[in-house]
Amino acid sequence: MAIAAKSPAEQPAQRTDTIEKVSIIISQGSLEGAYPGLIMANGARAEGIEANLFFTFFGLDVINRKRIDHIKVASVGNPGLHLATWVGGVPGVSSALTHYMEHKMGQIDMPSIPEFVAMVADSGAGLYACKMTVDMFGLTMDDFIPQVKGIITVGEFYALAAGGQIIFT
């Protein structure tokens, strides 16, 4: 099917069925809980889509300067691992599985969590912490990596997300 020639200037503007902005909530502090939101945010930026990340509950570990280097695979209560539940609870199993996952991800050039968070921030995505859980855990801006832009309320998050899509992970 050939359509009449378009001038180059018209080209980018002609699609109206595109996503212009996404706001992604990361609520989990496990490796498998953190990666999907980071991948979605990074992928959005690569498409030229505006992206903001909102970290809440244990997801705050992903931007916590003391915790970011120690994000682990949840080895208990994770049926996807196909392990007997008691095995997951044995000391060292979570760390061993995390090393294994990091090795597998390295093979496909997937960055580590700290590198990925820095990369997403460098791509222009905004990183925000949830005020309610920050207060609950007794945290301040000093506990977070420098890329975090602020601690915001749910209302401020919705104002930031207005006009875009919201993804909860």
Next chain:
Amino acid sequence: MIAETVLQRTVAGVTVDVNGEGFFLHPEQWSEAMVPELAAAEGIATLTERHWQLIRLMRAAYERDGTGPPVRALSKTSGVPIKDLYELFPKGPAKVAARIAGIPKPRGCI
């Protein structure tokens, strides 16, 4: 794959086939003479040496591998930091550079 839309546009006096996202369907229809006009259509008014470096890198990668690199690989192979890539191509470095380089959209999730 979704059925591809075929559009025709005229760039630097030559009619070329592009898909609905503006990527060249036949990279052999592309020439370097089209770069300034393609870049202007992406909102890049001034092409710097760094833009050219990245556009040529995308093109060379495509000619060698049959695909251009996604953002992270583009940063690694060019040595241009991610932050700078987004300053040069705010609407998506790999995607926009590929469109200007006349090659298909890079297929990578990172």
